Amino acid sequence: xxxxxxxxxxxxxxTQSQWLKALLFWIPALLVIIIxxxxxxxxxxxxxxxxxxxxxxxxxxxxxxxYDATPSLEVAHHYHSIKTASLALKEGSIYGYVIIPEGLARxxxxxxxxQVTAFYNSQFxxxxxxVSSALLAAxxxxxxxxxxxxxxxxxxxQLSQAIAQAxxxxxxxxxxxxxxxxxxxxxxxxxxxxxxQILIIATLVIVTAAPMQNNxxxxxxxxxxxxxxxxxxxxxxxxxxxxxxxxxxxxYGALHWPMHGSWLLLILAQLLxxxxxxxxxxxxxxxxxxxxxxxxxVAGLTAPAFAFMGVTFPSTDMPVIAQWWRSxxxxxxxITIQVQQVNYATPLTDxxxxxxxxxxxxxxxxxxxxxxxxRQTRSKPPTFNLSQTSVAQDTKRPE
Amino acid sequence: xxxxxxxSCELHSIxxxxxxxxTVFGGVFIYSFLYPLPYINQTPTKQNIAMINLxxxxxxxxxxxxxxxxxxxxxxxxxxxxxxxxxSVIKGDISGFLLIPENFYKDLLLAKSPHLVFAGxxxxxxxxxxxxxxxVRSASTVVAEVKVSKMVMSGxxxxxxxxxxxxxxxxxxxTFNPSLGYINYIVPAVFILILHQxxxxxxxxxxxxxxxxxxQQQRLINRKKYYWLNFPAWQIxxxxxxxxLNIYLLLSCYYFGFSFDxxxxxxxxxxxxxxxxxxxxxxxxxxxxIIIGLLIPRxxxxxxxxxxxxxxxxFCAGFIWPTTNIPAAINIxxxxxxxxxxxxxxxxxxxxxxxxxxxxxxxxxxxxxxxFYGLLAISLLTIKQQNxxxxxxxxxxxxxx
Numbered sequence: 001x002x003x004x005x006x007x008x009x010x011x012x013x014x015t016q017s018q019w020l021k022a023l024l025f026w027i028p029a030l031l032v033i034i035i036x037x038x039x040x041x042x043x044x045x046x047x048x049x050x051x052x053x054x055x056x057x058x059x060x061x062x063x064x065x066x067y068d069a070t071p072s073l074e075v076a077h078h079y080h081s082i083k084t085a086s087l088a089l090k091e092g093s094i095y096g097y098v099i100i101p102e103g104l105a106r107x108x109x110x111x112x113x114x115q116v117t118a119f120y121n122s123q124f125x126x127x128x129x130x131v132s133s134a135l136l137a138a139x140x141x142x143x144x145x146x147x148x149x150x151x152x153x154x155x156x157x158q159l160s161q162a163i164a165q166a167x168x169x170x171x172x173x174x175x176x177x178x179x180x181x182x183x184x185x186x187x188x189x190x191x192x193x194x195x196x197q198i199l200i201i202a203t204l205v206i207v208t209a210a211p212m213q214n215n216x217x218x219x220x221x222x223x224x225x226x227x228x229x230x231x232x233x234x235x236x237x238x239x240x241x242x243x244x245x246x247x248x249x250x251x252y253g254a255l256h257w258p259m260h261g262s263w264l265l266l267i268l269a270q271l272l273x274x275x276x277x278x279x280x281x282x283x284x285x286x287x288x289x290x291x292x293x294x295x296x297x298v299a300g301l302t303a304p305a306f307a308f309m310g311v312t313f314p315s316t317d318m319p320v321i322a323q324w325w326r327s328x329x330x331x332x333x334x335i336t337i338q339v340q341q342v343n344y345a346t347p348l349t350d351x352x353x354x355x356x357x358x359x360x361x362x363x364x365x366x367x368x369x370x371x372x373x374x375r376q377t378r379s380k381p382p383t384f385n386l387s388q389t390s391v392a393q394d395t396k397r398p399e
Numbered sequence: 400x401x402x403x404x405x406x407s408c409e410l411h412s413i414x415x416x417x418x419x420x421x422t423v424f425g426g427v428f429i430y431s432f433l434y435p436l437p438y439i440n441q442t443p444t445k446q447n448i449a450m451i452n453l454x455x456x457x458x459x460x461x462x463x464x465x466x467x468x469x470x471x472x473x474x475x476x477x478x479x480x481x482x483x484x485x486x487s488v489i490k491g492d493i494s495g496f497l498l499i500p501e502n503f504y505k506d507l508l509l510a511k512s513p514h515l516v517f518a519g520x521x522x523x524x525x526x527x528x529x530x531x532x533x534x535v536r537s538a539s540t541v542v543a544e545v546k547v548s549k550m551v552m553s554g555x556x557x558x559x560x561x562x563x564x565x566x567x568x569x570x571x572x573x574t575f576n577p578s579l580g581y582i583n584y585i586v587p588a589v590f591i592l593i594l595h596q597x598x599x600x601x602x603x604x605x606x607x608x609x610x611x612x613x614x615q616q617q618r619l620i621n622r623k624k625y626y627w628l629n630f631p632a633w634q635i636x637x638x639x640x641x642x643x644l645n646i647y648l649l650l651s652c653y654y655f656g657f658s659f660d661x662x663x664x665x666x667x668x669x670x671x672x673x674x675x676x677x678x679x680x681x682x683x684x685x686x687x688x689i690i691i692g693l694l695i696p697r698x699x700x701x702x703x704x705x706x707x708x709x710x711x712x713x714f715c716a717g718f719i720w721p722t723t724n725i726p727a728a729i730n731i732x733x734x735x736x737x738x739x740x741x742x743x744x745x746x747x748x749x750x751x752x753x754x755x756x757x758x759x760x761x762x763x764x765x766x767x768x769x770x771f772y773g774l775l776a777i778s779l780l781t782i783k784q785q786n787x788x789x790x791x792x793x794x795x796x797x798x799x800x
Contacts, residue, residue, distance in 0.1 A: 059567075119574045123718070125579055164512040175518075176518050176521055292699045304430065308436075312524075313438055339522055343522040
């Protein structure tokens with residue numbers, strides 16, 4: 001069959017199968033909408049914290065207001081005892097609580113430097129870090145105001161001098177490449193490729209195995225050639241590639257998320273990724289020759305892929321085995337290219353290694369071919385025995 | 400006799416189903432080592448940054464030394480312009496830089512409040528946070544030293560000055576995971592999800608596999624071999640859930656006992672409490688898995704569906720992104736999956752040391768899901784059994800007439 005015929009036939013398959021239609025069209029759309037929805041706020045805000053104010057003075061109330069005023073935090077509860085506050089922290093209804101000691105105002109005025117203690121939930125590291133840095137920033141600003149006020153008295157009303165005394169060195173923090181610290185932009189565009197890899201590999205395993213489901217599974221295997229299989233899969237590869245392009249155009253086009261690099265390189269990387277995933281899918285299928293077992297392997301390989309991508313936790317801090325496993329996943333190389341293009345507009349010469357790594361997965365097709373060939377030669381004799389046409393066909397075998 | 404037979408049939412079909420065994424035992428075991436692997440080092444350390452020192456005074460060199468001494472940061476190169484440093488970030492050699500401006504020392508003495516410039520690669524959040532944390536920490540130490548020395552210069556007692564450089568101190572205490580380690584963060588939550596997902600696949604594979612075979616061989620219906628068509632639905636589901644529950648209680652012991660101990664994760668719950676939360680969790684998952692198995696036409700789709708839900712379930716569970724910031728519609732749908740209340744409940748009970756009586760809502764939620772999915776599974780199975788039987792009884796009647 002020609003490529004054109006293959007595509008026509010597969011298109012018919014897709015339109016007839018509810019499951020294929022779902023896997024290729026509405027399930028990916030639904031997954032993207034869910035993940036985008038979860039992080040649609042971008043920056044976590046109004047995280048509930050509690051306050052135990054033993055002082056109840058102008059200064060302590062000012063401090064509580066300063067905490068409440070940061071967009072990340074919301075003073076949701078006032079407690080009277082540490083016990084109730086710590087229970088609330090344990091049950092997760094607040095992410096942290098602040099204890100303001102008795103005599104805070106007096107000690108501050110006397111220059112005794114009282115200590116405010118804050119407990120925050122670090123089991124949820126990301127949320128915990130947001131809470132602690134927001135508390136610290138609000139606290140330092142408020143304290144610097146107090147300090148400036150005090151110094152203002154000493155310096156006889158010289159404001160700039162008073163500020164310099166309160167804050168002898170100031171610093172400016174510059175987030176490079178993600179200027180608004182948008183958590184959504186950071187995570188969504190990493191989670192979606194991870195799910196995409198699962199979808200591509202799993203769907204292609206199912207598609208590759210589809211003719212096996214019929215009664216002539218064995219016959220199909222004997223007549224199968226890699227060229228035919230690739231031709232048959234080509235329509236699916238095209239659809240997956242279009243999915244990738246759609247995802248890029250929605251987020252970096254329609255939603256105007258910042259994208260600094262070359263669209264051409266990114267789209268090329270997506271094509272290579274889709275082909276690499278197809279290579280992995282065929283290899284996993286021919287290793288097992290059983291769709292359910294192949295799917296178990298797909299699960300083992302792709303389900304933890306997100307952890308290995310190195311987006312949430314830097315790959316340079318992973319142990320060597322993890323880095324080695326990471327390089328076996330096509331998506332890790334793709335995400336490197338995506339981060340480089342989107343954020344830094346890296347020239348091709350600097351990201352060539354990731355492109356080469358992605359292309360290297362094409363060798364999976366060759367491995368599949370070798371395995372297929374071996375399976376075919378091994379499964380031939382029994383089929384001849386079964387068909388009971390020994391001599392006549394045996395002589396034909398060398399062909 | 401009846402029950403015994405059903406038990407032995409069920410046991411046989413579970414332990415002869417290779418993909419199921421691979422998923423359950425292989426999956427749970429392999430994931431217990433594979434999943435924590437990237438996070439073994441707990442926190443990122445020694446991030447490379449560049450130093451742009453335009454001042455070159457004693458204090459600027461001191462800042463550089465202090466920055467380099469923090470566990471978070473390693474100054475790996477010297478640069479002279481921001482452009483050079485940025486190019487180095489893009490090349491991937493460094494992840495940030497520290498700039499000390501010209502006349503920094505002079506401005507400090509003149510009380511002009513000079514600026515230090517910190518920059519980190521925010522394309523990777525954790526790296527960025529680590530670098531900024533290290534820089535801010537060393538800078539605030541320098542600020543405190545400068546303040547103290549100024550106070551001493553203006554005639555204060557040094558011991559007093561050292562405790563009084565700030566009007567109100569803030570003492571931040573990380574609770575439940577004091578080291579802010581990633582293993583302690585990821586493993587307790589994700590392991591619950593691994594149990595959830597592998598059990599869903601197992602129950603789905605088994606159920607779907609049985610009815611898949613049936614469609615292909617309609618005539619063999621009355622053979623004892625096809626026990627799932629000959630016993631009442633409630634009995635089959637009861638036996639199936641009891642066997643799978645026991646297998647997964649063992650695997651849960653492996654996770655909560657061996658794995659958590661192996662990775663040094665603190666555990667607060669006692670065995671009985673843990674068991675009382677685990678049972679409704681596992682039962683609701685088994686019933687949901689059976690339902691999935693009854694709804695799909697081919698068994699491999701069970702693996703596919705469960706695989707695709709993994710990442711959305713992780714991010715909806717509330718331990719990464721605060722539940723209050725997730726849209727209500729997504730939150731409500733997420734409550735239908737046992738993993739959402741279970742992850743929350745296990746973290747509270749075992750990691751955060753919440754009181755067991757306080758988990759009343761979580762347990763009610765899980766038992767409600769168990770009851771609902773249990774009834775749904777029984778009715779769906781009854782319908783499916785009847786659907787399978789119909790064509791055969793017809794053909795029997797035909798053959799009789």
